[in-house]
Amino acid sequence: MTIQSFIPPRRILMGPGPSDISPQVLQALSRPTVGHLDPLFIAMMDELKQLLKYAFQTENEFTIAVSAPGSAGMEACFVNLIEAGDKVIVCRNGVFGERMRENVIRAGGEAVVVDDEWGAPVTVDKVAQALKDNPDAKMVAFVHAETSTGAVSDAQAIGALAKQYGALTIVDTVTSLGGVPLKVDEWQLDAVYSGSQKCLSCVPGLAPLTFSAQAIEKIQRRSTPVQSWFLDQSLVLGYWSGEGKRSYHHTAPVNSLYALHEALLILKNEGLENAWQRHQAMHEKLKIGLEKLGFRFVVEQAYRLPQLNAVYLPQGIDEAKVRNHLLQTYNLEVGAGLGALAGKAWRIGLMGYGAREENVALCLRALEESLTL
Amino acid sequence: MTIQSFIPPRRILMGPGPSDISPQVLQALSRPTVGHLDPLFIAMMDELKQLLKYAFQTENEFTIAVSAPGSAGMEACFVNLIEAGDKVIVCRNGVFGERMRENVIRAGGEAVVVDDEWGAPVTVDKVAQALKDNPDAKMVAFVHAETSTGAVSDAQAIGALAKQYGALTIVDTVTSLGGVPLKVDEWQLDAVYSGSQKCLSCVPGLAPLTFSAQAIEKIQRRSTPVQSWFLDQSLVLGYWSGEGKRSYHHTAPVNSLYALHEALLILKNEGLENAWQRHQAMHEKLKIGLEKLGFRFVVEQAYRLPQLNAVYLPQGIDEAKVRNHLLQTYNLEVGAGLGALAGKAWRIGLMGYGAREENVALCLRALEESLTL
Numbered sequence: 001m002t003i004q005s006f007i008p009p010r011r012i013l014m015g016p017g018p019s020d021i022s023p024q025v026l027q028a029l030s031r032p033t034v035g036h037l038d039p040l041f042i043a044m045m046d047e048l049k050q051l052l053k054y055a056f057q058t059e060n061e062f063t064i065a066v067s068a069p070g071s072a073g074m075e076a077c078f079v080n081l082i083e084a085g086d087k088v089i090v091c092r093n094g095v096f097g098e099r100m101r102e103n104v105i106r107a108g109g110e111a112v113v114v115d116d117e118w119g120a121p122v123t124v125d126k127v128a129q130a131l132k133d134n135p136d137a138k139m140v141a142f143v144h145a146e147t148s149t150g151a152v153s154d155a156q157a158i159g160a161l162a163k164q165y166g167a168l169t170i171v172d173t174v175t176s177l178g179g180v181p182l183k184v185d186e187w188q189l190d191a192v193y194s195g196s197q198k199c200l201s202c203v204p205g206l207a208p209l210t211f212s213a214q215a216i217e218k219i220q221r222r223s224t225p226v227q228s229w230f231l232d233q234s235l236v237l238g239y240w241s242g243e244g245k246r247s248y249h250h251t252a253p254v255n256s257l258y259a260l261h262e263a264l265l266i267l268k269n270e271g272l273e274n275a276w277q278r279h280q281a282m283h284e285k286l287k288i289g290l291e292k293l294g295f296r297f298v299v300e301q302a303y304r305l306p307q308l309n310a311v312y313l314p315q316g317i318d319e320a321k322v323r324n325h326l327l328q329t330y331n332l333e334v335g336a337g338l339g340a341l342a343g344k345a346w347r348i349g350l351m352g353y354g355a356r357e358e359n360v361a362l363c364l365r366a367l368e369e370s371l372t373l
Numbered sequence: 374m375t376i377q378s379f380i381p382p383r384r385i386l387m388g389p390g391p392s393d394i395s396p397q398v399l400q401a402l403s404r405p406t407v408g409h410l411d412p413l414f415i416a417m418m419d420e421l422k423q424l425l426k427y428a429f430q431t432e433n434e435f436t437i438a439v440s441a442p443g444s445a446g447m448e449a450c451f452v453n454l455i456e457a458g459d460k461v462i463v464c465r466n467g468v469f470g471e472r473m474r475e476n477v478i479r480a481g482g483e484a485v486v487v488d489d490e491w492g493a494p495v496t497v498d499k500v501a502q503a504l505k506d507n508p509d510a511k512m513v514a515f516v517h518a519e520t521s522t523g524a525v526s527d528a529q530a531i532g533a534l535a536k537q538y539g540a541l542t543i544v545d546t547v548t549s550l551g552g553v554p555l556k557v558d559e560w561q562l563d564a565v566y567s568g569s570q571k572c573l574s575c576v577p578g579l580a581p582l583t584f585s586a587q588a589i590e591k592i593q594r595r596s597t598p599v600q601s602w603f604l605d606q607s608l609v610l611g612y613w614s615g616e617g618k619r620s621y622h623h624t625a626p627v628n629s630l631y632a633l634h635e636a637l638l639i640l641k642n643e644g645l646e647n648a649w650q651r652h653q654a655m656h657e658k659l660k661i662g663l664e665k666l667g668f669r670f671v672v673e674q675a676y677r678l679p680q681l682n683a684v685y686l687p688q689g690i691d692e693a694k695v696r697n698h699l700l701q702t703y704n705l706e707v708g709a710g711l712g713a714l715a716g717k718a719w720r721i722g723l724m725g726y727g728a729r730e731e732n733v734a735l736c737l738r739a740l741e742e743s744l745t746l
Contacts, residue, residue, distance in 0.1 A: 003424065003641070005397075006417045006634050010405045018627060021406050024378075029628060030403030032383045033394050033576060035706045044379045051376065067578060068441035071623040072603045079601075099602070106600050197624055203406060205440060205578060205626030227479050227600050228452075229472070230445045248711065250444040251570055253578030254391060255402060256629065261379050268376070333408045338621065 011327070012354075014363055015335030016147050016308060017175070018197040018204045019351035021263075025202055028262035029255050036252040044261055045240065045252075051264035055177060055200070055272070056192060056210050058184035064240045065260055066207035066231070067253050070174045070195030073207025075103055076231040077170045077191040080211075080219050081139060084108040088139040089130045089167070091122040091153070094146035095339045096172055104141070107227065112137060118340045119310070121303040122153040124161065131165040138218075139168045145176035147198075148338040150310035150347065151299045152180060159187040168215055174198055177208065178267055178352060179279045179307035190215040196256070199279070199307055201352030202263035205256050209233075263352075275352075279306040282355040286348065289364035293371060298345055307355065309348040310341065314371065319343065322370050330366040384700070386727060387736055388708030389520050389681060389720045390548070391570040391577045393727035394636075398575055401635035402628050409625040417634055418613065418625075424637035428550060428573070428645070429565060429583050431557035437613045438633055439580035439604070440626050443547045443568030446580025448476055449604040450543045450564040453584075453592050454512060457481040461512040462503045462540070464495040464526070467519035468712045469545055477514070480600065485510060491713045492683070494676040495526040497534065504538040511591075512541045518549035520571075521711045523683035523720065524672045525553060532560040541588055547571055550581065551640055551725060552652045552680035563588040569629070572652070572680055574725030575636035578629050582606075636725075648725075652679040655728040659721065662737035666744060671718055680728065682721040683714065687744065692716065695743050703739040 013020045034041050052063045066073045078100070082088065086109045090101045093116035104111040112134050114126045122142050131137060140162040144155045155171060162169045168190040176182050179199035184192050190212040197204035211219070211233070219226075219234060226232040230250065238247040267275055283306030287297070294314030297304060313319050319336070323346070326332045335347035348363065386393045407414050425436045439446045451473070455461065459482045463474045466489035477484040485507050487499045495515050504510060513535040517528045528544060535542045541563040549555050552572035557565050563585040570577035584592070584606070592599075592607060599605040603623065611620040640648055656679030660670070667687030670677060686692050692709070696719070699705040708720035721736065 003420045003638055005401065005638065006404070006420070006631055008404050008407045008413060008417075008631070011407045011411065013406065013408060015408055017624060018406050018408065026403045026405070026628075028378065030399045031379070031381050032399070033386065033391050034381045034384045035386060035388055035391065036577065037709075038384065038700070038706065040381060044381075047376045047379070068445060068603065069623045069626065072441060072445075075601060075603045102602050106598060106602055195624065203626065203628045204409065204624040205629055225479060228448065229475050229479055230441065230448045250442045251390060251568065251577040253442065253576065253629070255399075255576045256578055256626070258379055258381070265376055265378060327411070333411065336410075 009331055012332045012359060012362060014349050014354060014359060015333045016347045016349050017351060019201050019349055020354035021201050021203065022266060022353045024266065025259050025263045029203060029259040031258055033254050036254055037246060037248065041254065042246055048257060048261045051261065051268055052208050054268055055264055056184045057182065057186065058210050060210045060212055062216055062237065063210040064236065065257065066209050067250060068207060069205055070193065070207045072231065073193030073195065073209050074099065074172060076209055076233060077193055078103040078107045079226050079228045079231055080233050081168065081170065081191055081215060082107040082109040083222055083224055085110060087112060087134055087137045088141055089114060089127065089134065089137050091127060091142035093120055093122055093151060094118055094143065095148035096143045096146060100141045119149045119151055119298040121151050122158065124154055124157045127158055128161055131161065131167065137167050139170055141170040143172040144182065145173065145180065145305050147175045147308060148341065149298055150305045150308040151303045152305050155189065156187040159189050163188050168218060175305065175308055178275055180305060181276055184210055196260055199352045200263045200267065201354065202260045203256060205253065206260055279350060279355045282350045282360050283309065286350060286360050286363065293367055298341065307349060307351045310345050311348065312345050317371060319346065322373060325370050325373055326366055330362065332362060332366050382704055385705045385732060385735060387722050387732060388706045389722050390568065390724060392574050392722055392724035394574050394576065395639060395726045397639065398632050398635045402576060402632040404631055406627050409627055410619060410621065414627065415619055421630060421634045424634065424641055425581050427641055428637055429557045430555065430559065431583050433583045433585055435589055435610065436583040437609065438630065439582050440623060441580060442578055443566065443580045445604065446566030446568065446582050447472065447545060449582055449606060450566055451476040451480045452599050452601045452604055453606050454541065454543065454564055454588060455480040455482040456595055456597055458483060460485060460507055460510045461514055462487060462500065462507065462510050464500060464515035466493055466495055466524060467491055467516065468521035469516045469519060473514045492522045492524055492671045494524050495531065497527055497530045500531055501534055504534065504540065510540055512543055514543040516545040517555065518546065518553065518678050520548045520681060521714065522671055523678045523681040524676045525678050528562065529560040532562050536561050541591060548678065548681055551648055553678060554649055557583060569633055572725045573636045573640065574727065575633045576629060578626065579633055652723060652728045655723045655733050656682065659723060659733050659736065666740055671714065680722060680724045683718050684721065685718050690744060692719065695746060698743050698746055699739055703735065705735060705739050
């Protein structure tokens with residue numbers, strides 16, 4: 001087999017992520033690599049922390065990017081916060097709630113599952129009941145924006161509830177960060193992770209992460225070491241911490257961090273509120289067009305994420321065939337359904353740099369031309 | 374604080390990694406992102422597996438890149454192969470042997486440590502004795518090329534020994550892959566991980582990994598789940614596997630994988646043997662120059678890695694001051710000592726694309742001009 005350099009086409013990414021990436025971010029990505037202990041790089045990391053704090057709306061001193069994808073960000077929360085036998089209330093209304101449950105078990109915790117239907121948000125009253133029934137629960141884990149269904153849950157209400165019962169929160173904001181309001185401090189969230197490749201429109205491979213003072217306190221009170229060496233955040237802190245000498249833990253993914261810095265800078269320059277409004281405006285436009293074409297939204301209007309449009313296809317459509325046609329003919333990627341929605345629905349992303357007029361227009365026109373195939 | 378785009382200088386990277394990166398690889402890195410389930414991307418991953426097999430000199434079907442740095446590659450080996458109570462012989466002759474021991478403990482195993490001095494290779498006879506004394510040992514873990522000292526150990530002999538006693542091997546080849554001979558199949562090694570940012574001269578953030586059939590068999594016989602969800606290779610395999618439909622596990626770091634593909638292609642086109650010879654030739658040249666300047670090698674000639682030159686500084690040199698001067702004046706990065714060698718020695722890397730005449734010449738001339746400071 002003769003292997004050549006891989007020259008990918010320019011796809012328009014309107015799936016559940018990775019999302020479209022600004023040329024500015026790709027340019028930043030390819031700047032010359034410097035050492036991971038280079039003083040200039042350390043200074044860039046300090047800026048990156050500032051930018052992440054802005055995106056998360058937090059003053060948490062511990063705000064970094066895990067050197068691995070969002071799933072590793074999730075695991076970093078569970079393995080650092082859970083000690084053997086800790087009871088965790090896990091809200092499950094899609095793929096990622098179930099993944100959280102898996103993480104709790106593998107970290108040696110006990111999961112109390114609060115189930116909601118796929119496409120529905122987490123029912124806050126059920127969480128309240130679970131907290132009442134389990135006064136020994138140490139944590140509540142939930143997904144703010146379910147990437148598998150496009151439903152947003154009330155993170156503010158769940159955050160307040162958990163505090164009322166003295167429980168910490170672990171919150172998946174992989175798809176929400178930068179796309180819809182998220183206010184880590186105001187909402188009193190404790191361990192919050194995200195992904196680089198959704199509404200931040202950075203390359204995949206990094207997981208923004210922030211821990212509240214209370215989360216850090218729980219970690220410091222541990223009587224057993226974190227089961228993962230790579231994800232042990234007390235060790236990672238020695239590298240990301242602002243004071244004095246940085247100590248080597250692992251080699252940081254230097255170039256990916258350049259890209260994240262640039263992507264967050266773009267977000268900061270636009271302004272969070274403007275970004276949220278842009279996502280909403282593009283969603284409204286897409287929604288009207290999709291409904292005209294016979295698509296039906298999986299999620300009720302009140303809980304719909306603008307950046308992830310999960311829609312049932314019009315009757316009689318061969319979804320895989322049309323999806324493939326969109327990719328081959330228009331270089332347009334839309335996402336297949338995941339889990340319970342596989343084969344039944346699509347997930348059309350309007351994330352970050354992807355939430356633009358030209359993408360919405362292309363998507364609607366291409367669909368119109370392709371649905372009759 | 375006003376934050377601007379980060380524009381790094383062009384450093385010449387002659388530390389312990391990240392190493393100098395070819396412009397071709399940085400160009401590949403910044404090509405347009407495609408979806409992680411895009412058929413074209415899946416085809417590229419198949420090529421990447423072929424290229425990794427060539428680099429590792431293996432036919433192992435399970436040969437992939439972990440979506441995280443080398444330390445995560447290390448952890449992937451231990452958490453997948455160890456079940457509670459498994460006894461592992463860990464050879465420790467530097468920082469990374471100690472890290473292996475940490476990993477064994479955190480994965481619930483029992484570590485039997487075989488110690489050698491910093492700068493010395495693993496003593497094969499000591500490993501033989503440990504295997505004799507511990508007939509219940511399931512694995513032998515060792516570092517092929519110690520990045521902290523620049524010593525190479527006899528992976529072939531240790532591999533044969535382990536097989537003789539029915540034990541599996543876990544081998545750190547982070548610094549050896551692509552720089553010195555490494556023959557996974559011929560040497561009967563079982564779980565072998567590396568890093569992208571050393572002699573492969575790719576950006577940091579990926580960990581090449583290969584498992585032998587026997588390693589896979591041990592994983593398949595597990596009675597308990599792997600403690601890490603993110604690093605559970607039986608799940609990861611569903612995404613990397615060549616047969617049928619790829620199933621989503623986590624979002625692959627698409628652009629970094631482009632870069633790894635390109636870096637491995639460069640290695641393939643040069644030829645492994647030629648790359649090994651080039652590292653050796655550049656080392657010989659650097660060695661003569663360094664010794665003239667009064668540097669003394671930490672490692673005896675017979676066990677010296679050409680790509681990682683650990684050297685004691687001439688007497689009376691303020692190492693931090695000179696190192697900083699090299700960086701500020703010549704944009705030249707050399708590595709500080711790590712662990713027991715901190716403050717006492719440097720680590721001068723000649724890795725991958727960095728092992729070139731111009732780098733050796735620059736390094737020697739800049740040192741000559743700077744040592745008298």
